[in-house]
Amino acid sequence: MLRQTFGTSLRPSFSSRLFHQSSACLKKPAAKKPATKKKGKGAEKKLLLGRPSNNLKGGIVGLANVGKSSLFQAISKSHLGNPANYPFATIDPEEARVIVPSERFDKLCDIYKPGNAVPATLTLFDIAGLVKGASKGEGLGNAFLANIRAVDGLFQVVRAFDDPEITHIEGSIDPTRDLQIVTHELLEKDYEFVLRALEAAERAVKAAGSQKNSMALTDRKFEQSLCEKLLEHIGEGKKVYHGDWTNDEIRFINTLTLLTAKPTAYIANVSFADYEAFVKAGNNLDNIKYLSSIRNWIDENSPGDLLVPVCVEYEVRLFESSEIGEELDTASTVQSAIGPAISSLRKALNLISFFTGSPREVREWTIRQGSTAPEAAGVIHGDLEKTFIVAQVTKFDDVISHKGDETSLKSGGKIANKGKDYEMEDADCVIFKAANGKK
Incomplete structure (x- = not known):
């Protein structure tokens, strides 16, 4: 038909x-779009x-x-x-x-x-x-x-x-x-x-x-x-x-x-x-x-x-x-x-989670795999993405083993400062620092 x-x-x-x-039909290759210049280092x-x-x-x-x-x-x-x-x-x-x-x-x-x-x-x-x-x-x-x-x-x-x-x-x-x-x-x-x-x-x-x-x-x-x-x-x-x-x-x-x-x-x-x-x-x-x-x-x-x-x-x-x-x-x-x-x-x-935790509130946030730290901050509040400075990242297992004690985590070198290019990993526990005192 x-x-x-x-x-x-x-x-x-x-x-x-x-x-x-038809077995004689040849696959027509898609035309390639002209390459665009990429900003920053590395592949897109x-x-x-x-x-x-x-x-x-x-x-x-x-x-x-x-x-x-x-x-x-x-x-x-x-x-x-x-x-x-x-x-x-x-x-x-x-x-x-x-x-x-x-x-x-x-x-x-x-x-x-x-x-x-x-x-x-x-x-x-x-x-x-x-x-x-x-x-x-x-x-x-x-x-x-x-x-x-x-x-x-x-x-x-x-x-x-x-x-x-x-x-x-x-x-x-x-x-x-x-x-x-x-x-x-x-x-x-x-x-x-x-x-x-x-x-x-x-x-x-x-x-x-x-x-x-x-x-x-x-x-x-x-x-x-x-x-x-x-x-x-x-x-x-x-x-x-x-x-x-x-x-x-x-x-x-x-x-x-x-x-x-x-x-x-x-x-x-x-x-x-x-x-x-x-x-x-x-x-x-x-x-x-x-x-x-x-x-x-x-x-x-x-x-x-x-x-x-x-x-x-x-x-x-x-x-x-x-x-x-x-x-x-x-x-x-x-x-x-x-x-x-x-x-x-x-x-x-392709959804993963990150956590924010304290005696005041524990929250599990959802982001897509491959999201950067500023993009994750933006899920909490749009201004956090715009004014992002640094993400203080602790791995989930470390938080558990140290029972959430910030002093113990710091002295053990378990809290890492990550910049705007950091790609979030599943179960990261994070504190975001931003301009104007937002966090």
């Missing part, structure tokens, strides 16, 4: 490109796909009726969402700010016994379920896909348990089929987004044709060539997130807010028996029904992405029992998977 596009050109649709690729820092923000949002996605809303309630410890045993129980996305479980934060609170304790949080959305054909308007269609476009990372939930009492929209339990359906719909929509961007670039190149040596023409040709490269990448069934892109390519890709450019952590919704067996086997996926096939699918189609088995039914029971002050008999031996699940999405989003 061919799709009519800009002008008189004909280009293959996503489906035809994915399933009928590798950019990340997605919004350049520390306040990133996650969305829970998957086929309809696989346990997304129940998981959302368990994670958010609320009764938001609409879990029900039928598809499309959720229509409009629900939002909740969830506390990030953190043993490091708890240890600092034990040491300082602060008057105020502020943990890190992550904003999550419960997004309506997807069905096959969503990219063409089936089910909740484009509304669902627009909601995914608005978040920065995904929890993709897949059903991995048997229960004839709970309906499955496809009529049978097949996790790898379900994973493929969701991925195909996201790729299909991205193909359409990139095709529109390509048409716009072609029109711009044509309009600027008389300006032979203009920077605008060079930029539009770069975008045109990159769109062709993206179409080929997506047409091969590959997520944009797993492509090898240059910084200039990433800058343009980020303007497109593509669905498959978002990092994903996979949640396998398993039975309690399988989850208990997984825990007792030392978190070993082998011999647990469906988990090995899911892991193999991820390794092939989304290499490097994390898989977290969760028994959503059990998590809901843990939440409900805590509300009434009771403890399940299994709580001491089969612990919640919510902490690892949240941590997996933070890791996928």
Whole structure:
């Protein structure tokens, strides 16, 4: 099947490109943008796909009726969402700010016994379920896909348990089929987004044709060539997130807010028996029904992405029992998977933490990996970044071993002064010094 596009050109649709690729087709290399002069020493820092923000949002996605809303309630410890045993129980996305479980934060609170304790949080959305054909308007269609476009990372939930009492929209339990359906719909929509961007670039190149040596023409040709490269990448069934892109390519890709450019952590919704067996086997996926096939699918189609088995039914029971002050008999031996699940999405989003601590307040702050000391200071207050002088950095383990005693840390040489080029490391404990006495 061919799709009519800009002008008189004909280009293959996503489906035809994915399933009928010609072995004779040669990959067209993307045009290289002219090198820009870099300020300071060293090479340019590798950019990340997605919004350049520390306040990133996650969305829970998957086929309809696989346990997304129940998981959302368990994670958010609320009764938001609409879990029900039928598809499309959720229509409009629900939002909740969830506390990030953190043993490091708890240890600092034990040491300082602060008057105020502020943990890190992550904003999550419960997004309506997807069905096959969503990219063409089936089910909740484009509304669902627009909601995914608005978040920065995904929890993709897949059903991995048997229960004839709970309906499955496809009529049978097949996790790898379900994973493929969701991925195909996201790729299909991205193909359409990139095709529109390509048409716009072609029109711009044509309009600027008389300006032979203009920077605008060079930029539009770069975008045109990159769109062709993206179409080929997506047409091969590959997520944009797993492509090898240059910084200039990433800058343009980020303007497109593509669905498959978002990092994903996979949640396998398993039975309690399988989850208990997984825990007792030392978190070993082998011999647990469906988990090995899911892991193999991820390794092939989304290499490097994390898989977290969760028994959503059990998590809901843990939440409900805590509300009434009771403890399940299994709580001491089969612990919640919510902490690892949240941590997996933070890791996928390239988020790390730093701490500020004193008897007055202990707070865990969230930044993106690769953030400099001034950028981290700016998360606390914008003026701290503008007037940054120095960061006094102590490693978390040193704070713990010295029980937070500043005099002991100083005499032991554990507090290091770091300048504006210092790249923050996960779990740094920091005091920022700035002009005008701000700190």
